[in-house]
Amino acid sequence: MTTPATTQVGGPLDQGPPAEPRIGSRNRTGDKIFSGTATAAGITILVTLAGIAAFLLYEGFPALVAAPEDVPGGEGFWPYVQPLLFGTVLAAVIALIIAAPLSIGIALFISHYAPRKIAAPLGYLVDLLAAVPSVVYGLWGIFFLAPQLVPVFQWLENTLGFLPFFEGPTSATGRTMLTAGIVLAVMILPIMSGVNREVFLQTPRLQEEAALALGATRSEMIRMTVLPFARSGMVSGAMLGLGRALGETLAVALVLSPAAVISFNLIGSTNSSTIAANIALNFPESSGLAVNTLIATGLVLFTLTFVVNFIARAVVARRKDFSGANA
Amino acid sequence: MTTTTTPTDLTAAEASLSQGRLPRWSTPATVAAVVVLGALAILVLDAPVPLVVGLGVLALLVALPALAWVVEGRRRANDRMWTVLVTIAFALALLPLLSLMITVTQNGLARFDWEFLTTDMRGVLGEGGGALHAIVGTLIITGLATVISVPVGIMTAVYLVEYGRGRLARAITLLVDVMTGIPSIVAGLFAFALFSIFFGPSVRFGIGGAVALSVLMIPVVVRSVEEMLKLVPNELREASYALGVSQWRTIVRVVLPTAAAGIATGVTLAIARVIGETAPLLIITGSTNILNTDPVDGRMSSLPIFTYYSYTIPGVPPEFGVERAWAAALTLFLIVMLLNLVARVLSRIFGSPTSR
Amino acid sequence: MAKRIDVKDLDIYYGSFRAVEGVTMSIEPRSITALIGPSGCGKSTFLRSLNRMHEVIPGARVSGSVILDGQDLYGAGVDPVSVRRHVGMVFQRPNPFPTMSIYENVVAGMRLNGRGTRKAAMDEVVEGALQGANLWNEVKDRLDRPGSSLSGGQQQRLCIARAIAVKPDVLLMDEPCSALDPISTLAIEDLMDQLKKDYTIVIVTHNMQQAARVSDRTGFFNIAGTGQPGKLIEMDETSTMFSTPSNQATEDYISGRFG
Numbered sequence: 042m043t044t045p046a047t048t049q050v051g052g053p054l055d056q057g058p059p060a061e062p063r064i065g066s067r068n069r070t071g072d073k074i075f076s077g078t079a080t081a082a083g084i085t086i087l088v089t090l091a092g093i094a095a096f097l098l099y100e101g102f103p104a105l106v107a108a109p110e111d112v113p114g115g116e117g118f119w120p121y122v123q124p125l126l127f128g129t130v131l132a133a134v135i136a137l138i139i140a141a142p143l144s145i146g147i148a149l150f151i152s153h154y155a156p157r158k159i160a161a162p163l164g165y166l167v168d169l170l171a172a173v174p175s176v177v178y179g180l181w182g183i184f185f186l187a188p189q190l191v192p193v194f195q196w197l198e199n200t201l202g203f204l205p206f207f208e209g210p211t212s213a214t215g216r217t218m219l220t221a222g223i224v225l226a227v228m229i230l231p232i233m234s235g236v237n238r239e240v241f242l243q244t245p246r247l248q249e250e251a252a253l254a255l256g257a258t259r260s261e262m263i264r265m266t267v268l269p270f271a272r273s274g275m276v277s278g279a280m281l282g283l284g285r286a287l288g289e290t291l292a293v294a295l296v297l298s299p300a301a302v303i304s305f306n307l308i309g310s311t312n313s314s315t316i317a318a319n320i321a322l323n324f325p326e327s328s329g330l331a332v333n334t335l336i337a338t339g340l341v342l343f344t345l346t347f348v349v350n351f352i353a354r355a356v357v358a359r360r361k362d363f364s365g366a367n368a
Numbered sequence: 369m370t371t372t373t374t375p376t377d378l379t380a381a382e383a384s385l386s387q388g389r390l391p392r393w394s395t396p397a398t399v400a401a402v403v404v405l406g407a408l409a410i411l412v413l414d415a416p417v418p419l420v421v422g423l424g425v426l427a428l429l430v431a432l433p434a435l436a437w438v439v440e441g442r443r444r445a446n447d448r449m450w451t452v453l454v455t456i457a458f459a460l461a462l463l464p465l466l467s468l469m470i471t472v473t474q475n476g477l478a479r480f481d482w483e484f485l486t487t488d489m490r491g492v493l494g495e496g497g498g499a500l501h502a503i504v505g506t507l508i509i510t511g512l513a514t515v516i517s518v519p520v521g522i523m524t525a526v527y528l529v530e531y532g533r534g535r536l537a538r539a540i541t542l543l544v545d546v547m548t549g550i551p552s553i554v555a556g557l558f559a560f561a562l563f564s565i566f567f568g569p570s571v572r573f574g575i576g577g578a579v580a581l582s583v584l585m586i587p588v589v590v591r592s593v594e595e596m597l598k599l600v601p602n603e604l605r606e607a608s609y610a611l612g613v614s615q616w617r618t619i620v621r622v623v624l625p626t627a628a629a630g631i632a633t634g635v636t637l638a639i640a641r642v643i644g645e646t647a648p649l650l651i652i653t654g655s656t657n658i659l660n661t662d663p664v665d666g667r668m669s670s671l672p673i674f675t676y677y678s679y680t681i682p683g684v685p686p687e688f689g690v691e692r693a694w695a696a697a698l699t700l701f702l703i704v705m706l707l708n709l710v711a712r713v714l715s716r717i718f719g720s721p722t723s724r
Numbered sequence: 725m726a727k728r729i730d731v732k733d734l735d736i737y738y739g740s741f742r743a744v745e746g747v748t749m750s751i752e753p754r755s756i757t758a759l760i761g762p763s764g765c766g767k768s769t770f771l772r773s774l775n776r777m778h779e780v781i782p783g784a785r786v787s788g789s790v791i792l793d794g795q796d797l798y799g800a801g802v803d804p805v806s807v808r809r810h811v812g813m814v815f816q817r818p819n820p821f822p823t824m825s826i827y828e829n830v831v832a833g834m835r836l837n838g839r840g841t842r843k844a845a846m847d848e849v850v851e852g853a854l855q856g857a858n859l860w861n862e863v864k865d866r867l868d869r870p871g872s873s874l875s876g877g878q879q880q881r882l883c884i885a886r887a888i889a890v891k892p893d894v895l896l897m898d899e900p901c902s903a904l905d906p907i908s909t910l911a912i913e914d915l916m917d918q919l920k921k922d923y924t925i926v927i928v929t930h931n932m933q934q935a936a937r938v939s940d941r942t943g944f945f946n947i948a949g950t951g952q953p954g955k956l957i958e959m960d961e962t963s964t965m966f967s968t969p970s971n972q973a974t975e976d977y978i979s980g981r982f983g
Binding site: 069071072074075076078079080081082083084085086087089090092093096097099100142143144145146147149150151153154155163165166167168169170171172173174175176177178179180181184185186189190192193196227230231234258259260261263277280281284285287288289290291295317320321324325328329332335336339342343346347349350351354 | 416417418419443444446447449450451453454455456457458460461462464465467468471472475519520521522523524526527528530531532536537539540542543544545546547548549550551552553554555557558560561562564565569583586587590614615616617619620637640641643644645646647650651654655672675676679680693694697700701704705707708712
């Protein structure tokens, strides 16, 4: 925080702080130092983000311009990253498809269905699980979930095998893309339902009462007031979840048995890896250009999450007019 | 308003206040029936558990609203279906979460002993050994990350809430959002890319891990502190201004103390959030078998990394390594629980303004 | 449409706390009944018990009866949802649904019943309700704008339009003007005068001039002290209440000696 404590763009000047007394100009100095420090802290965020992009680009650049045969896999950077990108998006999308409706249900249960007395402890329980380390989820995925899922996968192959997702043959270990997606879904559930719960609870009481007074049932009241009011909050919750699923590393690295393929088969034993898992698995043993390549894939992941966040932001902003923030 | 027939005129059923209603025991009875059938299917027919759970859920989804439709009408049926859906969603989510807690506790207790907490892995190949070096490493790295993140986070939040207007504030708000979404491994790569420029490609040390964790922690702190500061009523600020107190003193003396409990809670939760991060530490702090308390010199182990390597490279014979992995996972889990408990106690003691 | 309400020995509890005790009153159809009294005297709680809205607070229950043209609102098998369908409510602060347009706000109640989905019929109801609420001329060109784009007084009239669009028997108003400026207040008061031709209106107000101006009958609630239940002290023709009340407490309150 070394930025000089002088005037900053958009600093205190625009706000029209309450008029300072003429006497006691030392307060003025105090204000300047304090607001300067605060502004500097804000700018740290800008600098950090710019730094992340810059350093990743700097260290990843050699891989982008290297001769194809020098890059791991021997075909150049883009053929190397493509299956990883595919796997990343696939796993995250599976997770989001599973987690989005569930998280809304969980949040509604806590905010509007559970008796008041147990709602708070239940919310606390879900909060608590948001902090479970990913490596723990990974171990749980391998030891508990994967074996449990094998018969389900078998059943899926037998009944829905005509779909490319379930064509099999079923993995004997259960360590498949679908398992990874489910583990990811479980991991992002707490954070998504936490966000949803918060926004559901913020629905103005008056709105809810207006709906009830019109003769709405509980579910109708929720659809008329809670869900529309929470729409942008739910989008940002899903955004957080998707971002976490895209970048989640260890759980996927532990659960998946990866191969460099692009496959929609969710229950087979050959799966695409994800960018993050691939970095975690290979980075500690890499050197030279391999390190640059992994950093470059990290840059791709960073760009991807950046874009996702940005789109979600745009969605949130688009409906501001009807957002009810002024209610 | 002397209107003629419009589409809203009531049907005979609606004109009466009391329509058919299901008795209170109908829902528990239906649930019990489905559970019994499911248990029979598992015990007698040996059907796979997840499949039975899925079909049972479907049965409830159909049966409860259908009953309501017959007796109470369409809108009530719809309402019941929502109730069932929401409750099932909650139950479904709790299943994996509870099983996770049970699995970790069961497997972790085998080696969660005094030796595990007080020794490192120097010279250990098979049985024995502990995670002292990893526990100390985790505390050092997370502690440093907290020291970096909390001042930056709080001041950024102060800037956004108390000072920030215009383009810069909007940009920072947006970027805090973006930063929240940064994958943890990217944070690790960033720290590595940053420090390898100065210290070469084999750089591995604790402070790097702290920097990486700070990248993840700062936005969490900013967000929670921002929320807390926004909850401080404007009347308080105005009351202070009206007494002739300058803005910065108002913030330091009135705003921050009012939000203190919430801030403490938020910071504790942010620590809990990053203490289990594995990926960035895999990149920048590396792993070691011995106790290292110097964050600027050499590899430093940490609980998540220790868990990971104990499982992936368990040694010979492998079961001892796997046991240590579970014990480390349990330790980590307990630390996270403890932090959450502390956060809860903090907000209890000081009475968080968010309590509802 | 308008129906009479007979309340008999009504006690209202929140958990073990008795908020209102022993209210017996008759509310005439096609008239305005005002409920006045100091803060915390239970008049709002009582009003909300007339369409079971007080039940949104967990632990709320009543004993006694509220008879709406022969049907007990608290009888066995009565669904609070259908009670509210018959007894509409307007709140202290205007609360149009912010995510809905003006048009959608008015038809919100109708949509719940899954009927009136034909566009022409809905248009007719929207125009009728907005005209009934004296709002049509101000908003007819911008029905697709969000309800929150209106001024406070307009929003409150939109809420009244929303309530009367489902053609309730009774309209409850909980201090409907307390968040409005004098001009908007006057507009709402004029509107109430028109609405009483078709509805039974019960209004809670802190403003005694308002009670005197708009109501036909007035009930005075009071409490003996903090933690005591609120009681109906006196109820009579408004003119009588404000000129020659029979109870000393009523006279003290009306003449501004407390409250």
